[in-house]
Amino acid sequence: MDELSRRRMLITGGALGALGLLGAASPAQARSLWTWAPSGSVAGAGAGLDPDWVWDEEADPVLAAVIDRGDVPRVNELLRQWTRNDQPLPDGLPRDLRDFMEKARQLPSWTDKRKLEAAARFTTKKGIYTGALYGLGSGLMSTAIPREARAVYYSKGGADMKDRIAKTAQLGYDIGALDAYQPQGSMVVTTVKTRLVHAAVRHLLPKSPGWSRTSGGQKIPISQADVMVTWHSLATFVMRKLKDWRVPVSSAESDGYLHVWQVTAHMLGVLDEYIPASWDEANAQSKQVLDPILASTPEGAELTDVLLDIVAELDAGLTRPLINAFSRYTVGDRVGDCIGLDKEPFWQPLISAAWPLLVAFREGLIPLPLVPEAAWTVEEAIRRFVLLFLAEGRRIELTIPDTNRPS
Ligand code: HEM
Structure with missing residues (x-):
């Protein structure tokens, strides 16, 4: 585990530990009672069993x-x-x-x-x-x-x-x-x-x-x-x-x-x-x-680091602050806080103001002069990210595992 991941795990682990929410001490799961009716499904009917007790x-x-x-x-x-x-x-x-x-x-x-x-x-x-x-x-x-x-x-x-x-x-x-x-x-x-x-x-x-x-x-x-x-x-x-x-x-x-x-x-x-x-x-x-x-776990925090590292490595012009801000804008503060995304006082307000205008312009709803200059930096970075991430994903093979993660 690299230094950043370990630090993040310790931070999350520490905070959760203090709240008594870690590992074996955690409550079963904050799930509510299953009441969703099978009449709303593509089958239109069904036994209505809680799917948490159904596997494959x-x-x-x-x-x-x-x-x-x-x-x-x-x-x-x-x-x-x-x-x-x-x-x-x-x-x-x-x-x-x-x-x-x-x-x-x-x-x-x-x-x-x-x-x-x-x-x-x-x-x-x-x-x-x-x-x-x-x-x-x-x-x-x-x-x-x-x-x-x-x-x-x-x-x-x-x-x-x-x-x-x-x-x-x-x-x-x-x-x-x-x-x-x-x-x-x-x-x-x-x-x-x-x-x-x-x-x-x-x-x-x-x-x-x-x-x-x-x-x-x-x-x-x-x-x-x-x-x-x-x-x-x-x-x-x-x-x-x-x-x-x-x-x-x-x-x-x-x-x-x-x-x-x-x-x-x-x-x-x-x-x-x-x-x-x-x-x-x-x-x-x-x-x-x-x-x-939705909740924090040390395992999730480590995965977050890996994901953000992949994004940063793609070098699509997305700096870490821009990634943090765009991600927070996208997933919202609750998930952002859960996974420990940094707050970005410079980029966050800029993205929340510019992104809707950019979308409106791309969709032909408003003319160009209404789009602030900085919006193009964000758009170019996101566009390159999507292209690179897509290309990166191409060489992948799915294999059946026969063991767990070695401990
Ligand atoms: C593997 C997609 C739901 C846990 C995979 C893989 C894909 C995938 C594409 C193959 C990747 C690989 O071989 O590494 C999905 C989709 C889901 C879904 C589209 C729902 C719509 C879940 C859920 C869990 C889960 C709910 C756990 C609660 C796993 C695990 C592996 C896996 C543990 C195998 C990892 C490994 O050992 O390589 N999933 N998944 N998945 N998925 Fe899912």
């Missing part, structure tokens, strides 16, 4: 068996060749895994091709906003989601967090690709592989002493509720911010963007009865599952 009953036993038989290295080697949605599964996969994957790779019956196309057009047009929001907004927010931060920290990928964060970020970008769920695209492959990785983590993490000590009583990680928390930190958050920023979004684009994320949730193994059917339903669910659980 199709994938989990298969991956547990694959790991216990010692098949992971062979499976990873074979799955390297599987990269396109329309490609047959490689020969030689264990029978149980192949059967599961053949089923898991099918798009849901309610997939609407026209909506997926609208989503792709939307991302093409609004890529600068969604890119900045995924990279600096959702990415940073994930470090304030305690269960996600801890699962990531104590799993195998936690040993190389930079690589780990880049991989998850890639999913946010791939989802916006023109051909994401088309035959020549790769989102089916990415989501099915991610579902395998999550199922493997559910088998492995309960054996990690670090995770068990800090899981707040959760015995198996990555419940369906947890997956929806992360989903909201991506989809619901991005749509809400676009509205806050007054980016014009047509109803076809908004429906399309929701749809591509609904399909993605299904492909990640979320039951249809937990997938919101509308943005209103998504906002209501987000309020119930995401808002109450």
Whole structure:
């Protein structure tokens, strides 16, 4: 761990420790009672069980068996060749895994091709906003989601967090690709592989002493509720911010963007009865599952450092103060404080004043002279950040872990 991370961990750890909120001493989870009704889901009906007690009953036993038989290295080697949605599964996969994957790779019956196309057009047009929001907004927010931060920290990928964060970020970008769920695209492959990785983590993490000590009583990680928390930190958050920023979004684009994320949730193994059917339903669910659980953890603080280091290393002209200020503007003060983002008295007021004007100008709503000069520094830096972050994300392979982070 480098000096900065250690310092940040000590600061966060110290503050949390003083409040009695650390590790084993922490309360189970500040979750409210599950009342979100399945009538608001894409299924329109369901048993209404609290998704915190639901995992992935199709994938989990298969991956547990694959790991216990010692098949992971062979499976990873074979799955390297599987990269396109329309490609047959490689020969030689264990029978149980192949059967599961053949089923898991099918798009849901309610997939609407026209909506997926609208989503792709939307991302093409609004890529600068969604890119900045995924990279600096959702990415940073994930470090304030305690269960996600801890699962990531104590799993195998936690040993190389930079690589780990880049991989998850890639999913946010791939989802916006023109051909994401088309035959020549790769989102089916990415989501099915991610579902395998999550199922493997559910088998492995309960054996990690670090995770068990800090899981707040959760015995198996990555419940369906947890997956929806992360989903909201991506989809619901991005749509809400676009509205806050007054980016014009047509109803076809908004429906399309929701749809591509609904399909993605299904492909990640979320039951249809937990997938919101509308943005209103998504906002209501987000309020119930995401808002109450955002909090600081030492693991999250370390992840924040790694993420900010990646941004700084990209050298897109974003200085650390500018990153801090733009991120705070994006995630808000509550998350900003949680993850220890510095306050920037120079940049913060400038960004809050200039960004809305910049958006309005980019969208053809106001003439150029109304945009302050300094806004272009911010815009250029964000644009380069999005381009570089995107390019950086391209060379990534998803592999099933067979151990936890070495302690
Ligand atoms: C792995 C995406 C929810 C914990 C991954 C990977 C992706 C991904 C793309 C593969 C990256 C890699 O191999 O390193 C997502 C998406 C989610 C989601 C899109 C929800 C919409 C969650 C949640 C948790 C979680 C809720 C924990 C509470 C993990 C862990 C790994 C992983 C521990 C494996 C890390 C490793 O050992 O390499 N996820 N994830 N994910 N995810 Fe998720």
